[in-house]
Amino acid sequence: MPRNSEDVRYRMQIAALELFTQNGFDQTTAAQIAARAGVTERTFFRHFPDKREVLFVGQEILSAALTESIRQAPAELPPIAVLRRAFADVTPLLEGNRRFSEPRRHIIAANPALMEREVAKHAALVGVVADALQKRGIVPARAAFAAQAGLAVLGHAVDLWFGKSARSLAQCLAEAFEELDLFVAAAGGS
Amino acid sequence: MPRNSEDVRYRMQIAALELFTQNGFDQTTAAQIAARAGVTERTFFRHFPDKREVLFVGQEILSAALTESIRQAPAELPPIAVLRRAFADVTPLLEGNRRFSEPRRHIIAANPALMEREVAKHAALVGVVADALQKRGIVPARAAFAAQAGLAVLGHAVDLWFGKSARSLAQCLAEAFEELDLFVAAAGGS
DNA sequence: TCTCTTTATGTCAGCCACTGACATTATAAG
DNA sequence: CTTATAATGTCAGTGGCTGACATAAAGAGA
Structure with missing residues (x-):
């Protein structure tokens, strides 16, 4: 109809x-x-x-996909592993949208009002992911922290991916997670 | 004139x-x-x-006060201690503004567009504080992390303060920092 | 093929956030 | 008592966004 x-x-x-x-x-x-x-x-x-x-309609699709992947992850996985898996799951989605997300980035970066919306959407996404982790039995504080850290890694991976290299998003994700490991290991000092 | x-x-x-x-x-x-x-x-x-x-003009004053306190902090202090000191320094400022910041909170919480602005301002404040820490020689990644964690503690303290208790902001700050310590200690497990 | 129903779109009037240009006032310095 | 300067007033206009009602497309059923 x-x-x-x-x-x-x-x-x-x-x-x-x-x-x-x-x-x-x-x-x-x-x-x-x-x-x-x-x-x-x-x-x-x-x-x-x-x-x-x-400019922000795709965000909801990503949000839903991440939530679903987190929900279906094996129960024994720790938070970071759950997120790693979820990010891998949405990789094709992100790769398929690169044509749009690349000009989108420039447009948003050039306008304060759009940056404001972007930041708010990011915060909302962190909240959604934290909720999804919480539903797996993870305590709120740790869920919130994992969501924040995890999405920071994803963001960093996408930054690398949008750089002039020809690396795949999956490779960039692996690199970003490695950087996190290095950072955590180095923090043992103080 | x-x-x-x-x-x-x-x-x-x-x-x-x-x-x-x-x-x-x-x-x-x-x-x-x-x-x-x-x-x-x-x-x-x-x-x-x-x-x-x-509704957001006071934010800039807070931002400037925090930056100044961080700049003047003794060189040997670690990031968290610098922030603890800075938060103590701005306590009178926050206490003096409670008359305005309390209704402000309700107004903002009731409106999505205002929440968006609030989130953006918070992100900007995190950036400013991170910059101030960086100027003390702290490496960017650690500065960003400390700023984020520190402002989370401050936010939590203010939440406690706005609760129905009669505690002073200074007391709430001490409590919030204690909770952070407990959280970090508990995280040693996994 | 012809309704009929559902849903998306067109049309129009209108409010309000926000801006540029220029005129007008209040204040303090002389 | 002037006069220069910064703040405010006035006015017209653009564009984001909405409600109300009319119209057109597309499928279901006869």
């Missing part, structure tokens, strides 16, 4: 990426994005609660 | 707190705040870059 709503949504995301890259976020109006996608401004705001959110 | 600009700014902050508490953030217009302070909407936006910011 419904129209092809997914398609419209996708076209608006693409249009937004193009326009934001060309002219910047502030210089692009919601009406322009909608027009390029062949719809009306009103339709834009029916799909996205605000103009910024057109 | 200038008019009493500080006074106007202060009146707008008070007016905003009152109106936000009474009617909520979204239901209060910038023009209403300005009118209650005896000025124009335009003047409001000359003092605050946006409507939310009227």
